[in-house]
Amino acid sequence: MKQRLEREVIGMRAAKELQPGDCVNLGFGLPTICALYVPEGVRFQTEAGLLGYGRLVMADEVEKADWHYIDASGRFCTPGEGMAIFDVVTSFIMIRSGRLISVMGGFQVSEKGDLANWNTGGDALGGTIGGAMDLAVGGKRVIITMDHNTKDGGYRIVKECTYPLTASKCVDLIVTDLAVIEVTPEGLMLKEVAPGWTAEEVQELTEPQLIIAPDLKEIEL
Amino acid sequence: MLNKIFDSFDEAVADIPDGAVIAVECWGYPATAHNLIAALKRKGTKDLTVITHTFIPQVFSEDLAALPSLLLPQMKKLISPIVGIMRLGAGGFLREYVEKGMEVEVMGHGTLAARLYAGAAGLGGIYDPVGVGTIVEEGKEKRVINGKEYIFQEPLKPDYAFLSGRQADKLGNLTYRGNYRSDQPMMAMAAKTAIVEVEKIVEVGEIDPEHVVTPGIFIDRIVEIPGDGLGTPEKGAALIQQLTQLESVRDLLFGKTK
Numbered sequence: 001m002k003q004r005l006e007r008e009v010i011g012m013r014a015a016k017e018l019q020p021g022d023c024v025n026l027g028f029g030l031p032t033i034c035a036l037y038v039p040e041g042v043r044f045q046t047e048a049g050l051l052g053y054g055r056l057v058m059a060d061e062v063e064k065a066d067w068h069y070i071d072a073s074g075r076f077c078t079p080g081e082g083m084a085i086f087d088v089v090t091s092f093i094m095i096r097s098g099r100l101i102s103v104m105g106g107f108q109v110s111e112k113g114d115l116a117n118w119n120t121g122g123d124a125l126g127g128t129i130g131g132a133m134d135l136a137v138g139g140k141r142v143i144i145t146m147d148h149n150t151k152d153g154g155y156r157i158v159k160e161c162t163y164p165l166t167a168s169k170c171v172d173l174i175v176t177d178l179a180v181i182e183v184t185p186e187g188l189m190l191k192e193v194a195p196g197w198t199a200e201e202v203q204e205l206t207e208p209q210l211i212i213a214p215d216l217k218e219i220e221l
Numbered sequence: 222m223l224n225k226i227f228d229s230f231d232e233a234v235a236d237i238p239d240g241a242v243i244a245v246e247c248w249g250y251p252a253t254a255h256n257l258i259a260a261l262k263r264k265g266t267k268d269l270t271v272i273t274h275t276f277i278p279q280v281f282s283e284d285l286a287a288l289p290s291l292l293l294p295q296m297k298k299l300i301s302p303i304v305g306i307m308r309l310g311a312g313g314f315l316r317e318y319v320e321k322g323m324e325v326e327v328m329g330h331g332t333l334a335a336r337l338y339a340g341a342a343g344l345g346g347i348y349d350p351v352g353v354g355t356i357v358e359e360g361k362e363k364r365v366i367n368g369k370e371y372i373f374q375e376p377l378k379p380d381y382a383f384l385s386g387r388q389a390d391k392l393g394n395l396t397y398r399g400n401y402r403s404d405q406p407m408m409a410m411a412a413k414t415a416i417v418e419v420e421k422i423v424e425v426g427e428i429d430p431e432h433v434v435t436p437g438i439f440i441d442r443i444v445e446i447p448g449d450g451l452g453t454p455e456k457g458a459a460l461i462q463q464l465t466q467l468e469s470v471r472d473l474l475f476g477k478t479k
Contacts, residue, residue, distance in 0.1 A: 028307070046400075047330055047331075048248055048400050048403055049400035049402055049403045050400050055476055056475060056476030057475060057476060058475055058476045059465040059471060059475040059476075060465075062458075062461050062462060062465055062475075063458070065461075066399065067251060067399075067457055067458075067461050068398040068399025068400070068401055069399045069400055070248050070249050070251075070252060070399070070400060070401075073249070073473065073474070074248055074249020074250060074252075074275070074474060075249070075473070075474045075475065075476075076461070076474070076475070085399065085400045085402060086400075086402075087402050087403060087404070087405070087406045087407065087434075088274075088330070088333075088334040088403045088404045088406075088407060089334050089335075089338055089406075089407055091334075091403070092330065092331035092334050092335070095331060096331060096351070114354075119311075119356075121311065123356075124304070124312065124325050124326075124327045124356060125304055125305075125311060125312025125313060125315055125316060125319065125325065126311055126312065127307065127311050127312075128302075128303040128304060128305060128306070128307050128311055128312075129302045129303065129327055129328065129329050129330070129357075130302055130303050130329075130330055131302075131329065131330045131331065132329070133329035133331070133332075133351045133352055133355065133357070134329045134330065134331035134332075134351050137350060137351045138331075138351075164355065164356050165354050165355045165356075166355065167351070167353075167354070167355065168353070168354045
């Protein structure tokens with residue numbers, strides 16, 4: 001059984017997309033691993049109304065923490081230097097204004113860059129929207145970190161999303177445990193593969209036809 | 222000068238009628254108007270519509286917290302961008318209420334914020350590009366403006382807002398705690414009657430004008446949280462200690478090292 005990348009490595013590879021000075025919103029789950037690996041000078045925004053917050057509070061230091069700083073998942077943050085606190089309207093103007101890079105998880109991404117990442121159950125009670133729709137539509141760049149396949153080896157990179165949509169045609173880059181894929185007007189372009197994997201092997205695990213980048217290379221950190 | 226101060230939470234909610242629309246913030250476990258929610262639960266007012274941001278099950282004893290979901294048996298409608306916790310079955314805990322007739326309306330959080338703004342500003346509605354092509358557009362009018370599709374969303378105009386703040390002066394000028402602020406300023410302005418529970422009521426002049434987040438003109442009723450009330454620093458600390466012990470949520474809520 002070939003080795004796929006660990007979640008930690010997906011987070012590290014996604015973090016490479018960020019430059020000092022970028023303001024980033026990290027979604028729930030896998031994307032938060034990025035926070036540990038971003039370069040100096042990347043600032044985090046949470047829809048909950050903080051820009052420039054610090055690392056998460058650890059379970060063993062809660063007595064010392066100010067628990068009035070929370071992120072979108074209800075987690076407690078430490079304050080950062082130059083942090084700003086603001087209300088929900090300001091927050092979503094920020095999110096919708098194309099000023100933030102959005103890194104989110106995904107259940108499915110389609111070959112046109114449609115995203116399904118809020119619901120696996122089909123009706124309104126099957127998931128939680130939060131800020132995902134706003135982030136998908138409003139992001140300066142939308143990077144999705146996700147498993148390439150389902151637990152039974154099914155497709156997650158698909159011709160058409162079957163899970164309830166978050167937004168259409170919004171994804172720019174997909175980072176999985178097998179590949180880095182760019183969404184282009186011509187289709188999905190395979191740019192990088194996990195060490196030891198070939199483009200053909202990745203194609204077999206992907207539903208839509210991939211365009212193979214002329215400079216295809218292995219994922220490096 | 223109008224006296225906005227109420228001596229108890231029960232008095233502050235005493236006139237809320239059946240069928241009222243209540244807006245209350247909820248972020249995670251600590252950030253909500255615990256005492257006002259508990260008072261409304263005690264009162265038993267029925268057919269409520271609750272507008273909130275996060276509607277999650279109450280996993281604590283009611284002497285530590287009182288989340289909006291405590292009002293479930295009294296509700297006829299929920300409007301919220303988040304129903305439940307994804308890992309714990311999302312909105313599954315609402316199914317029994319939905320089967321008995323409770324309505325649930327979901328939307329993106331930015332849409333909620335914009336609809337509250339529309340309600341506060343007396344607008345007829347908004348055209349929103351977020352949610353096009355998703356569950357959010359079902360049953361709604363759409364319009365193409367300059368080649369782009371938008372969903373028509375009606376304003377949200379709550380009857381009451383339940384708020385939680387740090388300090389209110391006797392005019393109702395309000396400061397909030399950290400980023401618990403979030404939806405609260407918009408909820409205060411959109412609601413007909415805004416009720417706030419604060420850690421401390423101070424004299425007029427004690428809050429620096431530069432620090433006032435919600436001007437007192439939007440605040441109708443103020444209640445100071447007593448020492449043994451919910452949402453105090455002590456209760457908050459105890460709540461968070463419990464969160465660190467809860468297997469089901471601990472790794473979701475606290476940081477990891479590399």
